[in-house]
């Protein structure tokens with residue numbers, strides 16, 4: 001079976017019609033992982049027992065001729081920042097190197113309840129902090145399209161495993177772009193849902209007001225199926241919204257003719273690579289040829305987004321990461337004589353350099369005397385950014401931008417320059433700060449055959465509209 005052709009529906013129907021079995025399918029994926037993953041590094045932990053138990057359950061349903069649930073028998077991968085009961089969950093960090101959670105993340109539980117077979121846990125930047133996956137405490141991920149390049153981050157393992165056919169779909173998390181940017185670097189689809197659309201219960205926190213869970217997939221339809229499965233109110237997350245979940249899949253084929261697509265000059269300016277610009281402009285032309293009306297808009301506060309993001313995200317991270325103290329779970333230093341030694345050494349040994357940098361930045365921004373100057377200021381900028389989008393969405397139905405200013409860069413290229421790495425998040429952090437949804441879809445390649453991504457942003461809870469535009473583009477491409 002050619003795994004590269006398997007979408008959710010193709011895999012599910014093959015199991016339903018007994019052309020293959022869910023167990024054989026899971027075994028085929030594990031064989032592929034065994035063969036290909038040593039050079040890619042997408043998986044941190046395989047959950048074979050759990051996968052096989054689910055596969056056997058789905059095969060039994062199919063054998064009885066019962067209708068499989070929407071992801072029946074479909075192999076999926078899960079970013080290691082989502083906890084999985086009985087399966088090691090490290091968030092890419094040594095401090096959780098031995099952590100076996102006693103419960104499941106809601107999004108994972110919902111996928112499994114819909115029949116998905118969880119193959120394992122995917123590599124990522126430590127606590128989802130990064131844009132290249134080089135901050136993983138365990139190993140970097142290599143971009144399957146060019147092994148000398150990064151897959152993007154922090155959901156680099158999720159993007160790489162889908163691009164390399166080591167799962168049909170994967171879950172990632174996005175705090176400042178970590179679903180969309182790796183999707184664009186690896187040439188797959190990545191969807192950031194509206195804040196509150198998907199429960200964060202069981203997502204190991206980075207920055208709680210910015211963290212989102214969403215799918216990485218080979219097609220827009222697969223992303224829509226996963227979103228439909230994981231979205232909706234969860235009593236275990238008080239920020240999950242009580243907003244009804246539409247049938248995203250049923251709305252995919254509604255016409256896009258007459259939809260107004262906004263183009264913001266602030267997203268097509270300085271610092272944008274020429275090949276990326278050309279590909280995105282061609283993408284916009286394609287949407288125009290499908291009958292969309294292209295409207296020039298302005299998002300004037302865009303230039304303040306990266307500094308505001310790195311204040312808010314690090315401030316929240318410094319507070320969230322205070323819980324890792326060697327007492328309740330995770331790594332505990334052996335080299336200790338006093339309680340305060342235990343805290344300090346456990347954290348020093350457990351956290352990597354980027355995490356420490358952010359804890360220091362965030363603690364500084366929240367400290368007395370600096371709170372008003374940094375944190376409060378950043379929150380005000382956040383409001384201004386949200387208002388930019390509110391104004392824009394009075395005129396347009398969706399906004400199209402590049403996902404990242406460049407295609408995938410080389411491993412090591414930006415490692416010594418965290419600021420350069422931060423600045424490259426310019427097109428993605430705005431949506432997280434405003435809480436709006438966005439999707440990255442492949443829209444071409446560079447001369448070196450590196451994928452380029454185009455981002456489509458929507459209104460709060462407007463996932464159906466951006467999925468529809470993305471689907472129409474994909475079908476026409």
Ligand code: GLN
Nearest residue numbers: 128130174175176177178
């Ligand atoms: N690259 C951004 C950062 O390093 C975004 C990370 C994310 O979305 N998790 O914070």
